[in-house]
Structure formats: structure tokens, C-alpha cells
Amino acid sequence: MLREEILQTIIENGAVAVLRLSDGSKFEKVAEAIYAGGVKSIELTMTTPHALEILAKARKYFEEEMLFGMGSILNEQMAIDAANAGACYIVSPVYKREIIDAAHRFNLPVMPGAFSPTEILDAFEYGADVVKVFPADVLGMDFFKGIKAPMPQLKLMPTGGVNLTNAGEWLKAGACAVGIGTALLNKKAIDENRFEALTENSRVLMRSIEKAREEMLIGIA
Numbered sequence: 473m474l475r476e477e478i479l480q481t482i483i484e485n486g487a488v489a490v491l492r493l494s495d496g497s498k499f500e501k502v503a504e505a506i507y508a509g510g511v512k513s514i515e516l517t518m519t520t521p522h523a524l525e526i527l528a529k530a531r532k533y534f535e536e537e538m539l540f541g542m543g544s545i546l547n548e549q550m551a552i553d554a555a556n557a558g559a560c561y562i563v564s565p566v567y568k569r570e571i572i573d574a575a576h577r578f579n580l581p582v583m584p585g586a587f588s589p590t591e592i593l594d595a596f597e598y599g600a601d602v603v604k605v606f607p608a609d610v611l612g613m614d615f616f617k618g619i620k621a622p623m624p625q626l627k628l629m630p631t632g633g634v635n636l637t638n639a640g641e642w643l644k645a646g647a648c649a650v651g652i653g654t655a656l657l658n659k660k661a662i663d664e665n666r667f668e669a670l671t672e673n674s675r676v677l678m679r680s681i682e683k684a685r686e687e688m689l690i691g692i693a
Contacts, residue, residue: 473536478560479581479601481539483627483648485512486681487639488563490543490631490653492517496526498662500533505667506656507538509674515543515563515651518550524557531558541583548574555580563651565606567595583629587611589619592626602627602648609633613645620646636676640684652677 473481482488489511493499503514516523516530523542530540541561542554551562551574562575565585572595575582581601586592592603605611608630616628630642631651639650656677661669 473560475576475579475581475601478539482513482561482581482602485510486643486649486685487511487656487677488513488515488541488629488649488651489656490515490517490651491520491657492653493520493526493662495662496520496522498665499526499530501665501667502657502662502670503530503534503538503540505670506674507534509671510678511656511674512537513539513541513561515541515561517544518542518546518554519544524553527554527559528557545571547571551575551582552578561601563604565604567591567600567603569598572599585631589623592619592628593623596626602629604629604631604651606630607632608642613642616642616645616647636673637680639677640680640682640687643681643684644688650681 489506491514539560541563542559543563545551545562545564548570551571555578561581563583564571567584567586572582583602583604584595584600585604585606586595595603605628609632627648629649629651630647634650634652635655642650656673
């Protein structure tokens with residue numbers, strides 16, 4: 473898939489699952505579980521042991537059924553390594569131009585982290601496909617509304633503060649998609665191999681997103 477197609481697929485689905493695993497052998501089961509519930513994008517963090525190897529294997533196993541990105545990218549070389557391992561998109565907690573440049577050399581969407589209005593706009597104007605507002609729980613939904621009012625062209629994705637039932641509210645506040653971690657990917661359920669719980673979490677999340685979009689279409693605030 474091309475960069476624009478990957479980005480559009482992520483936005484249409486509305487959610488990126490942020491996954492940090494202590495046991496990489498469970499990655500495929502986790503991915504299958506949330507896919508069954510409707511979530512189609514996973515950001516595997518580089519803090520996961522053997523993340524690059526897990527990603528490369530997952531791409532072959534799932535082919536194009538899911539979009540696997542690499543997160544916690546902190547520099548150009550990490551972005552290059554992630555792209556070579558088969559990442560479909562690059563996510564970073566920080567805004568560094570070298571990361572954007574590296575991702576775009578591989579024709580991949582990139583989502584750098586930013587916090588202030590100036591930093592967010594700078595990242596977007598430099599070429600960020602989506603700006604990951606992080607940590608979004610510190611700023612809140614009113615911040616999104618305030619940012620989008622004078623700069624409606626921005627594509628923003630909150631990470632931090634997103635849960636299964638408020639994801640849709642973030643979209644109504646101006647997010648194009650949400651990043652969601654532990655609220656979706658319950659560590660205890662993963663440790664106990666209760667993957668069906670992740671499927672149910674995914675369904676609840678997607679219902680929140682779908683309901684918000686329906687309300688936005690008919691003009692309900």
C-alpha cells in the first residue's frame with residue numbers, strides 16, 4: 473500500500489492500538505483478538521523485546537489484513553530499521569525532522585509526537601502525516617477543540633487519556649484517530665491468555681468511534 477492509502481485506512485478505522493509486550497510470543501494472538509473486534513492497526517513499540525523480528529514475522533503472517541506500525545522511534549536509524557523490518561507507518565513520542573525525512577524516504581506515513589500549538593503546527597507543516605499529541609491526558613479534549621478552531625487543517629491523534637468509551641468524544645473534539653494502549657490491551661488478560669477479553673474491548677472501542685461519527689454526520693455536538 474502507498475503512504476496515502478495507509479494513512480486513509482488508519483483514519484477510516486479510527487484507532488491505533490499501542491502495544492508493549494513483555495512476551496513477544498503472544499503478539500499474533502493479541503493481533504488476532506483485536507482484529508476480530510474491529511481494530512485494524514497496531515503500533516508495536518520498540519521497547520518490546522525483539523520488536524523488529526516480531527514485526528517482520530507479523531507482516532508475513534497477516535499479509536495486509538492489518539497495518540503494523542513501529543512506535544517509540546527516537547531517531548533516524550530507528551526509523552530506517554523499522555521500515556526495513558516492514559513497518560507500515562512510523563510513530564514517535566517526539567518531533568524530530570530526521571524521523572519524518574526517514575519515514576518519507578520509504579513512502580511511509582509518520583506520526584511524530586508534539587505538545588504545544590507551535591510544535592504541532594511546525595511538525596505538520598514540515599510533513600507529519602498525523603501529529604501525535606502526547607501526552608494527551610495532560611491537555612484534554614478542550615485543547616483539541618481550541619487547536620482545531622484556528623487550524624482546522626491539522627490531523628491530530630491523541631495518545632494518553634483515551635479509553636474504550638471516550639474514543640468517540642476525542643474524534644468529536646477534533647482528532648482524526650486515537651491511539652489507545654492499556655485500556656484496550658489489558659495486561660492481565662494478556663498474561664492470563666484471555667484474548668477474548670481483548671476482542672470485547674475492541675468491540676466497545678469501535679462502537680464508541682462509530683457512534684460519534686454517526687452523531688457528527690447528523691450534527692449532534
